[in-house]
Amino acid sequence: MKTSTVYLSCLLAIVLLFAIAVPSNSKHLPRSKTLSDALFKHQFIFGAASYGKSFTNEVENPKIYLDHPTKQPNRGKIQSNRAFSPSFYQKNSRLRSRIESELTTTESLIEKAKNDSIPLQIVRAALRSESTVEITFSEPVDPAYAIVSSLYTINGVAPEAVDWGNDASKITLHLRAPLTSTSIDINFTDLPTAKKGIPYSNHQTLKLLRMADIDFKDLVINEVMAAPKKDNPLPYAEYVEIINVSDNPVELGGFYLKDAKKAVKLPPYTIQPEEYLVLVDEDDAADFMGYGKVLPLSSWPGYTNSSGKVLICDENKVVIDSLSYSNDSYGSSSKANEGYSLEVTNPFLSCDQSLFLQASSSPKKGTPGTENAVFNITPDMMGPRLTAVTVQDPTSILAIFNEPLSPSALSAGWILNNNLNVLNVSFAQGSSNEILLTLNQELKEKTAYQIAVKDLYDCTGNTVDREYNSASFQLPSSAAKGELILNELLSNPRSGTPKFVEIYNHSSKYIDLSGWKLANIDDGVIDNRKVIASTPKIIAPFDYLVVTTDIAELNQQYPKGITEKWAEISALPSYPISGGAVILLSPDEELVERLDYTDDMQHPLIQNPKGISLERSSPEHEGNDPENWHSAAASAGYATPGYKNSQHLTLEQSGFGINVQPKVFLPEAAGEQPFTTISYELADAGYLGTLRIFGTDGRLVMTICQNELWGTKGFYTWNGTNTTGRKVRPGYYILLSEIIHPDGQVMHQKQTIVVGSKLR
Incomplete structure (x- = not known):
């Protein structure tokens, strides 16, 4: 390459560096008025005598020194001995064209910087030694420029050298003399950001922090609003409140607010001992006027409503405090959905506070910037359980x-x-x-x-x-077909009461329900899946699990229920009052049970079925047979969540042949025993069965079944109505059974059934 070409390349680089020069002490100032002013305003000297190491790519990069002509550090310099004059620039049209093009680009960047609403700034200055200062910027800076020492001054003096490590928003300045003051004036000029490439200049006076380690829990996350709601007294915005429980002020600049995925750097702010500080997105900051000290953030982590983790970290992303929350933290699903904040009861405890979170008891549903409504420093005297x-x-x-x-x-x-x-x-x-x-x-x-x-x-x-x-505890087993069944359904609850579905373990196994789902049918397709449990949930042999959306409310309506066998989820699939389909799916999406229900499955004499559950009579019989489902008994409170159904029948109780249970029942006393069960047990399958009910006068009242193919076990029910659906009179009735053997042999059996009536 010719010497002139080398010279022109170096010259172009020099010119381009100065083309973006902006005077200090302001964020964005216009460039020189004339092109020659831009070209000849300063003299640049490049030095490559010392090297620094970049920790991002583990390669050595030269430190570049940009010095004013009057400052001559003791380093080797590469200087051009060839004079460069405006006349040379005017004569060389190719060079002139390239420079003007670059200057136009630079000018557009500067204009963009003028319009940028978030200028680059220093958020933290910390003294690592008497002559070493660590600077933290509000965003990553261009590493090629970050290590240029002449872009900075501290108290009016350029640093001797600049190091850049593995954090693109941090640099270390090596000073020429030790610092003696507790605050410093820092100036940087034409420093581009890494993301936008916009050059910024700024002058700041900052308190100089000593690099003393902050202790764990010196800062405490005191309140979290993860699920705000419109029309509540508080602003419709997420916020995190922190408190300084240490004895010393803490500079937050360069610290981080995090969730599981995103970290947001905090701007400069000194939080005093026992001071509350509300962190909010800058777009919402105006809404929090009047709520104490507020620190707006340029971006926001974004916390999910149902569960999440909030962390406050130091400048090295070491956790100072964290909180994990879920819907269970609110105490009820209603509070989880009504815009309450979650508050810490005692921020001065050194323990993890996640398990102690409570929904705010304030009428405003939160207390940003002030003492928590649930604050309680009563000593913990209870042992762990x-x-x-x-x-x-x-x-x-x-x-x-x-x-x-x-x-x-x-x-x-x-x-x-x-x-x-x-x-x-x-x-x-x-x-x-x-x-x-x-x-x-x-x-x-x-x-x-x-x-x-x-x-x-x-x-x-x-x-x-x-x-x-x-x-x-138990090692869970896999469920075979017929071992986990749908056992009870409340689809028409009283006002304010949640619906529920009960599952029964009809086996001698311990079965884990984690990953199992409830669903419904929409346009003939299984839809609206809801996971019963995402963590291990063991259902014991021959035991029950009730799935609902609000345990506290359900217990108010059905106090006889066993709440230890209830599980709360955020939402059930849609189960309409008039009718629908309940689907039980295994973790592998296998359809295990299906119940197609209607409101007509309630006892016909019940005028208002609201609040009355449908119970499965027999776990052995087909789960989707309407004859196997009946209204819960009044004596049991119209539902039996978590324990044996009031209308329970096992075929082992019936004995061989035809059996009637009970022989006396009261159809109009809905819930007492408003039906009777007619069961059969035979030595072999293949019989044809017919069951008819006659009055004492010989008239046919009801045909229960006619020439149906029977297995070895089964049952039917009669609710005391005739063929037209009307209630029969109290009195004696005859059940006539006709059983036809496959070889043609016919057997008949008569039994008496009594339909009773309550005394008025």
Whole structure:
């Protein structure tokens, strides 16, 4: 390459660097008025005598020194000895064209910077040593320019060198002399951002922070509004409130507010001891005027309504505090959907506060910028309780407690039956109340195990509650067809009461319901799936699980129900009052049970079926047979959520031949026993059966079935109505059974049924 060409290339680079020069002490100033002014305003000197290392690509990059002619640091310089004059520029049309093109581009960037609403600024200045300052910008800067020392001055003096590490928004300035003041004047000129490439200039006076480590929980996340609602007293916006519980002011500039996916850098702000500070998106900041100290953020993590995690981190993204929340944190699904904030009861505890979150009790449904409505510093005097033990795999179990535990919990004593011993103990990842135990041998199916713990403490020093220090657990089995069934349905609840679906485990297995789903039918297709449980949920042999949307409200209406066997989810599939389809799906999407119900399946003498559930009579009989479903008894409160159905029948009770249960019933006393069950049990399948009911005068009242092919077991019901659907008179009636054997043999049987009536 010719010397002149090299010279012109270097010259072009020099000119382009100065083309974007903007005077300091303002955000965006116009460039020089004339092109020659832009070309000859300064002299640039490039040095490559020392090198720094970039931690992003692990290659060495030269530090570039841009010096004013009057400053001559003791480094080797590469300078051009060839004079460069305006006449040379005027004569060289090709060079002139290229320079003017670049200047036009630069000018457009500067104009764009003028219109940019979020200028580059320094959010944190921290003293690493007496002559080393770490600078944190509000956004990543261009690394090629970030290490140019002459772009910066501190107290009017350019730094000796600049380092750039693995964070594109941070640089380290090596000063020429130690700093003695507690605040500094920082100036940077024409520093482009990495994302937009816009050059910025700024002058700031900042408090100089000492690099003392902030302790865990010095800053506490005190309140979270993750699901705001329109028309509530508070602004319709998410917010996070923090409090400084340390004894010292904390500079937040360069710290981060995070969720599981996004981290937002905080701008400069010094939070004083015991000061509340509300963090909000800058677009919502005006709405929080009058709610105390507010710090607007240029962007927002965005927290999901149903569950999430909020973190506050230092400038190195080390967690200072975190909170995990879910719909359960609100205490009820109604509060989870009505725009309440979640508040910490005692921010001065050093424990994880996630399990102590409560929906705000304030009439405004939140207390941004002030003391929480649920604030309570009453000392915790209750010991931790073992609430559940779940099987993770055949050789490990998870013990779950109701509150955060002390780290000493890893040394607690564990006692198990069936020759089991604990080999290893650790906290579950990200949890302070769940302990993972590794066992010495594999667990077996259909076996109940017991575990107890001693010498275990919570984070305030309370020992484990002796009444709640043990639990049972089982290795779950896979469910075969007919072992998990639909057992009860409330599709027409009273006003304000949630609907529910009850599932029954008709087997001797322990079955895990995690991943199982309820669904419905829409246009002939299975739709609207709702997961029953996303974590292990064991249903014991011959036991029940009620799935609803509000346990507290359901318990108000049906206090006899066993709430320990109820599970709350955010929403059920749509089950209309008039009729629909209830679908039970396995985790593999296999259709396990289907119930096509209508409101006509209620007892015909019930005038208002609202609040009365449909119960399955027999777990052995076909689940989608309307004859197998009846109205719940009044004596049971019109529903039996979590325990044996009031209209329950097992075919083992019937005995061989034809059996009637009960022989006396009251059709008009809806709920007492408004029907009778006619069951059969035969030695072989293949019989044809006919069941007719006659009055004592010999007239036919009702044909229950005629020449139906029977299996070995089955049943029918009669609700005390005739062939026209009208209620029969109280009195005696005759059941005539006709059974035809496959070989033609005919058997007849007569039985008496009494239809009663209540005394008035």
